Amino acid sequence: MTDRASSIVAPWRIGVDVGGTFTDMVLRDAAGQVRIFKAPSITVDPSEGVLNVLRLAAAELDLPLSSLLRNCGLFVHGSTVATNTILEKKGARVGMLTTHGFRDSLEIRRGIRENQWDHRAPLPPVLVPRYLRQPVRGRIAADGTELTPVVVEDVASAAALFKEEGVESVAVCLFNSFLDGKHEREAREALAKNWCGDWISLSSEIMPTLGEYERGSTAVVNAYVAPKVTRYLTALDERLRELGLPRSLLMLQSNGGAVSVAEVASRPVMLVLSGPAAAVGALSGCAVSEDLANFISMEIGGTSCDVMVMAKGQVPVSDQLVIDGHHLTIPSVEIHTVGAGGGTIASVDSAGLLIVGPKGAGAQPGPAAYGLGGEEPTVTDAQLVLGRMREGKLAGGAVTLDLDLARRAVETKLARPLGLSVEDAAAGVIRLLEQNLLHAVERLSIERGHNPADFTLVAAGGAGPMHGASVARALGCKRALLPRAAGAFCAMGALESDVRQDYMQVFVADLDKVDRSALEVGFAQLESRARDALVRQGFVENGMIQREIDIRYVGQQSSVRVALKENRFDEKVARETFEAEHQRLFGHIQPGGRLDITALRVVGRGSLEWSPPPVRPPQQKSPAPRQKRAVWIDSMYGWQDIPVYDGEDLRQGCKLQGPLLIEERTTTAFVGRKDVVEVNAADDFLVHIGGIA
Missing domain, CATH: 3.30.420.40 (ATPase, nucleotide binding domain)
Incomplete structure (x- = not known):
């Protein structure tokens, strides 16, 4: 060895x-x-x-x-x-059981268009055609009692059709099943007797939330992905x-x-957000002190950029998620994704304008510089042309970059059609990409009531550190954090993520008049499920439980999630917390307005403890650059010979004045003019935009 x-x-x-x-x-x-x-x-x-x-x-x-x-x-x-x-439409052939009279809920949706100005764009096709959405008689009342029993003959008839049509997976969403899933369980038993398939998804077990369409859509998507996943x-x-x-x-x-x-x-x-959601753990690992608890992460890989906000150490979790036009009600961290990465393709449209994205070159064939058959210029090719990346091995030797291939792609596909030099065309690609990144970050920061000046921009992913300082400057951030392990940010975050289970129950009551005993019973039932799940996964002693409630103004459609401090319900504290969050999100409150509780939630966590990395010796002397290289800085300063440092030579306490490049095993970082970069206590690169105040 x-x-x-x-x-x-x-x-x-x-x-x-x-x-x-x-x-x-x-x-x-x-x-x-x-x-x-x-x-x-x-x-x-x-x-x-x-x-x-x-x-x-x-x-x-x-x-x-x-x-x-x-x-x-x-x-x-x-x-x-x-x-x-x-996204690739490669899921199972799905059948669906619905309550009689609600067969078309899945296709009617909410009747709301994502873009109110675009009334001609067709809605995405549903995953279950109408003839495979089979009605079942039986009804649960609004108070959870049974009005009429399930007609099992309807289920048997649907099962026969599913057999004939080769249905691989079935979703069951019956009316008011969020109050009592009895009818859905009976339908599953009848299906099991009359249908030979293995995959049955009950909406009451996946996410028993109020809202027939969202609950049904979630069950259908679960049934669609279940066999393959x-x-x-x-x-x-x-x-x-x-x-x-x-x-x-x-x-x-x-x-x-x-x-x-x-x-x-x-x-x-x-x-559905398994990969990018790992950034939660990675951001938690970035917080080396209280003043760094506010982060906006911009994780830029080869094909996309995932944006996330961590405010005061917390990442917002929402139940409203849309994937390719399909609405889901599952607990998910708020992430905004755009097609902007190192492999994003740049082209000239029919009007003679430069466009960047959203299509990407992927791993095969990848950017033209990879030499694997790709001919379309990408962001990576533009960076190579501008000297910000060097020829040779990339990502620890996973691929090799060829400057001649990159120049040829940029020249033939962009520079000639635009009447520009190769360098100007490449610079245009970078400027346009960074404008797209800026808008993506603004979507989850400014539009959510956050001031970017109060946050540190974390530029991660293999391509993130190339753009972090520039986007931070445009946002008004004072600092940009470039993780040393940026190229494996989500893999690192996976190791720093706790085990988590979310459970919810619809519970409608006036906030000020709620029956506290009923509230406690509801929480106790959810906590029992959460603790059982944690125990099954090996967490007997270090499991943690957090209680939350959903609150909204009477007549309001959407609710705000409020965590109970120390898991104790206090209507005054709950109102204050709700109003503070409502003010931040929407810019107004109703003083003294009547509030309703709409749901109870319990989050069970199992802590995966880990050892902190060994502390490396601090910087003893000024590091020497590996080389000096001609790099295009920006439109004002053009080409300059700037130092290129080996990241391994930079230790805690080191401070360097830009412009400069830092080459690490999985990424390259670009630090602009007047910016100062230092290695912080977590051994990452912290860039002070415009210098240290």
Whole structure:
């Protein structure tokens, strides 16, 4: 065993994030040491990308793959399989059972257009055609009592049709089932007797929320993705166990928490934001002091940019999520995604205007500079042309960049049609991309009532540190944080994410007149479910419970989520918290207005404790740059010879004046003129925009 392998202290933890271009892996050992590995993603079979990056890590560490996995105490995985199944329209053939008279709720939707000015754009097709949405007689009343029983003959008739039409998965959404799921359970029993399929999704078990359309849409999407996602997770889990992994892997959920495969197998819809939601854990790891608890993260990978806001250490969680036009009511962190990444394609449209995105080159063929057959210019090609990236190995040797190929693509596809030089065309690509990034960040900051000047912009992802300082300057942020492990940000976040389970129950009552005993009974039932789930996943002592309530003004359609301080209900404190949040979100309140509670929530957390990384010796002397390179700075200063530093040479306490480049294993950071970069206590690069005040 080599010194490199023997330096790793068992047991270690592994986090793997499958992106559109690269599959990232982070290994953190018992001493807190971190190793990062990257391999190209395999689009047709993401599990092969996971196994490939594990094989790469084992080879670099001079360990057998079995030893690498056998000594792994925790394996956490973030995957976009559920999301891609929806986007690529590759899910199961779905049938649906609805209450008689509500067959068309799924297609009617809410009757609201996302863009009120575009009244001609067709709505996305529903995942279940009308003839496969079968009505069932029976009714639950508004108070949860049974008006008429389920007619099992209707279920049997629907099952016969499902057999004939080759239905693979069935969603069941019956009226008022959020109050009592009895009828849905009876329908499942009847289906099991008359239909040979294995996949049945009950809306009352997935998310028993008020709202027939949203609950039904969520059940349908769950049924749509369940066969493919569950088979993927089960097969990968079994393969890893066969190779030596001692315990089942954990999956990242949309709520930013991890969960075991067994717990999420029946609700794979909870994984639609599995990959990007890992940024919650990564941001928590960035907070080295109280003054850095406010973050806006901009995670830029090869194909997209995911934006998230952490205010006072908390990331907002919402039940309103839209994926490719399908509305879901699942707990998910607020993330705004745009098609802007290193592999985003730039082109000239029919009007002769430069456009950047939203299409990307992906892992295959990738940017033109990869030399894998891509001919379209991308952001990576533009960066290479401008000298901000260098030729040669990228991402630890996963790919190789060729400047000649990049220049040729930019010249033929952009510069000539626009009548510009190659450099000016490349600079235009960067300016346009950063404008798109600015708008994406404003969507979750300014439009949510946050002042960016109060936040530190975290520029992560392999491409993030190239744009972080520039976007922070445009936003008005005073600081930009460029993580040293930016290229594996979500894989790192997977290891720093707690296990989390969310449970909710509709509970309608006047805030000031609520029956406290009924409130306590409701919370107790939810807490019991949360604790049982945590115990099943091995958390007996270090499980934590947080109570929350949904509140709204009487007559208002949407509610605001309010956490109960110390899990104690106090109507005065709840009102104050609600009004503060309502003011921030909407800019107004109704003083003394009547408030209704609409739902009870319980969040169960299991803390995955980890060792802090070993402290590296502080900077002893001024670091010498690796080289000086001609780099295009901006339209005012043009080309300049600037220093290029090896990130490994920069230690805590080091401060450098821009412009400069920092080259790390998985990313390159660009620091602009007048900016000052320092290595902070977490060993990351903190950029003071315009210098240290």
